[in-house]
Amino acid sequence: MNKKGILKKIRNSREISLFIVLVILCLFIQSRNNTFFTGKTIADLFKNYATTITMALGMMSVLLIGGIDISVGATLGFAGMASSLFMRDGVYSSTFVMFLVSTVIGVLCGMIVGLIIAKAKVQPIIATLGMSNIYRGATYIISDGAWVSAYQFQSGFKSFAQSNFLTGGLLNNLVFIALVLYIIFFFVMKWTTFGRRIYAVGSNPEAAEVSGINISGVKFWVYTMAGAIAGLTGAMYTSLYASAMNDMGTGMEMDAIASCVLGGVSLSGGQGSVIGVFLGAVTMSVICKALPLIGISQFWKQAIKGAIILIAIIINVLVQRGMNRNALKAREI
Amino acid sequence: MEDTVKREISAKRDKSFKSIFFRWETLLVLMFVAVNIMNICISKNYLNGNNLFTAICTFIPKGLIAFPMAYLLVLGEIDLSVGSTVALSATTMAVLFNRGVPLETCVALCLIVATACGMLNGLILISFPELFPMIVTLGTQTLYRGIAEMILEDESAGKLHLVQWFYDIYYKKLGPIPICFIVFCVMAVIFGLVLHKTVFGRQLYAAGSNREAARYSGVPVKRNRFICYTLVGLVSGISALFYASWMGSIRSDIAAGYELEAVSMVVLGGISTAGGTGNFPGTVIAIFTIGLLKYGLGLINVNSQTILMIIGAILILVVMAPNIKNMIKARMAVKAQKAEQ
Numbered sequence: 294m295n296k297k298g299i300l301k302k303i304r305n306s307r308e309i310s311l312f313i314v315l316v317i318l319c320l321f322i323q324s325r326n327n328t329f330f331t332g333k334t335i336a337d338l339f340k341n342y343a344t345t346i347t348m349a350l351g352m353m354s355v356l357l358i359g360g361i362d363i364s365v366g367a368t369l370g371f372a373g374m375a376s377s378l379f380m381r382d383g384v385y386s387s388t389f390v391m392f393l394v395s396t397v398i399g400v401l402c403g404m405i406v407g408l409i410i411a412k413a414k415v416q417p418i419i420a421t422l423g424m425s426n427i428y429r430g431a432t433y434i435i436s437d438g439a440w441v442s443a444y445q446f447q448s449g450f451k452s453f454a455q456s457n458f459l460t461g462g463l464l465n466n467l468v469f470i471a472l473v474l475y476i477i478f479f480f481v482m483k484w485t486t487f488g489r490r491i492y493a494v495g496s497n498p499e500a501a502e503v504s505g506i507n508i509s510g511v512k513f514w515v516y517t518m519a520g521a522i523a524g525l526t527g528a529m530y531t532s533l534y535a536s537a538m539n540d541m542g543t544g545m546e547m548d549a550i551a552s553c554v555l556g557g558v559s560l561s562g563g564q565g566s567v568i569g570v571f572l573g574a575v576t577m578s579v580i581c582k583a584l585p586l587i588g589i590s591q592f593w594k595q596a597i598k599g600a601i602i603l604i605a606i607i608i609n610v611l612v613q614r615g616m617n618r619n620a621l622k623a624r625e626i
Numbered sequence: 627m628e629d630t631v632k633r634e635i636s637a638k639r640d641k642s643f644k645s646i647f648f649r650w651e652t653l654l655v656l657m658f659v660a661v662n663i664m665n666i667c668i669s670k671n672y673l674n675g676n677n678l679f680t681a682i683c684t685f686i687p688k689g690l691i692a693f694p695m696a697y698l699l700v701l702g703e704i705d706l707s708v709g710s711t712v713a714l715s716a717t718t719m720a721v722l723f724n725r726g727v728p729l730e731t732c733v734a735l736c737l738i739v740a741t742a743c744g745m746l747n748g749l750i751l752i753s754f755p756e757l758f759p760m761i762v763t764l765g766t767q768t769l770y771r772g773i774a775e776m777i778l779e780d781e782s783a784g785k786l787h788l789v790q791w792f793y794d795i796y797y798k799k800l801g802p803i804p805i806c807f808i809v810f811c812v813m814a815v816i817f818g819l820v821l822h823k824t825v826f827g828r829q830l831y832a833a834g835s836n837r838e839a840a841r842y843s844g845v846p847v848k849r850n851r852f853i854c855y856t857l858v859g860l861v862s863g864i865s866a867l868f869y870a871s872w873m874g875s876i877r878s879d880i881a882a883g884y885e886l887e888a889v890s891m892v893v894l895g896g897i898s899t900a901g902g903t904g905n906f907p908g909t910v911i912a913i914f915t916i917g918l919l920k921y922g923l924g925l926i927n928v929n930s931q932t933i934l935m936i937i938g939a940i941l942i943l944v945v946m947a948p949n950i951k952n953m954i955k956a957r958m959a960v961k962a963q964k965a966e967q
Binding site: 429610 | 780900945
């Protein structure tokens, strides 16, 4: 009886089953290439994909209210490029200020998206499709089509992504930022009014409205939050590659969406957890990192990502159907 | 008794000047005229027949996709994978041709691959009605583009212009009129007639305005959705043929952003993304408006990124406009009520 209970728990918990998949995946990769489970590979993995892992958080909150934001990739590019240009022109030299400026620009970008969706009632997909083109175009315009290269950055900024002084030598700086954000989100989503409101709006907007939640307010702040995180990742991205390119972040919204759906976030809103998204994002990163290790051409990456998204959303639906059926059975209907 | 006599028929068409002027189609035609005046001011040779047809042919591959996209938006759905479908089918065709397969077979395969792409979208969506079209087609967008990348990696497949009849698909003219323009017009008429004059077309409107009600009154919603997605795939294949014949060589990153432009054209044409409204002639005018606007901006050396920005802004503004109008109206009504009190 007890054993059955555990099995059932595993089957019903998205996080545990995803964790098992992740472990099997890692073991498989290790069996093909034994350099995978080395400290350096793992550290590199988290460092290089800290941006994607962070961005998945913003996407999660948007998906939770039943929306979608495909402009975050362009916001990342715009915020990263704008803040890099300021640093190149000597407006500031501190790494902290650079991260702050990038985040603020992201907030503004997110606010515009939020206003269009929450106040002008434009469908999220249309609004963010349009805004993504506008931000990407704006990136090319402010930079005149040129890159900001490594020698134009302050050396403190360039070394930020490679060092670990924030935790006193324990964790890479970017990984530390991602981790802190995940902890904050975990608490916000679980134990604050704002977090619970997000779930309420996502699972039943009418009920939420009737119970006195300002839906358009919640929507506005969620898109602003997604923009803020995209802006922050813009700074992380530029410091990681020590250069700002015009097309950076293209397609990263798809990685974020894939991480979320793998992590069990329902696209109709109201379902999903921070831990699930973390596991989903790590799984995505492991897959992307492992492809070259087990000898698969990098040109396959996009097709594999697309297939993963499709399979994940279909599995989500099948799991949901099974759960509904079980619930009916349990009530003997 | 008095009441029944004086009853008004609410469905009567409002024919006052104000309502005709503020109808979407009128505004659209004004926009179309404005774009043309702008182009005439930019270039004196704009109205020269040859130039005009060259200008029109540049947006025909995109414009074609807007036709079935209009069907989907009437249904209240969307397909974001069209650009990738064009890339995948064109890639398949070009690569097979370079490996020595006869071009006729390649062309047939191009259409088959594109139709299959559309069918896969439709199949997933009708098997899992819980899923939203935008997320499924966003996934297949990545998948199809990824398969094109797998096939072609970062190379390009060319030499398509070596075959004369394939070159002619885009460049041949009947008298002064290019063949691709004739194809475009014929397809526009067929798509318009089917949408407005057949049972199938009316069913799309019914399903778009209230899917459940339509299903209960016997409209085969599932079948119609599947047909629409397949149509989008097929027309993307035709668009890929025109594109390949135009450019002569194919890369895996071609046709990126076609979905944005096709959706913009349809939405500007007055078909709301919520489904069930709008008409086909509006879409056709909008195709010309956006296409010629892009052409004109290109003439004065506005770079392609800025043009994309402008199209993105048009898309959002067009969708926003009626909502903001309603918001202001509602505020005015509240104010008027307060004034009365």
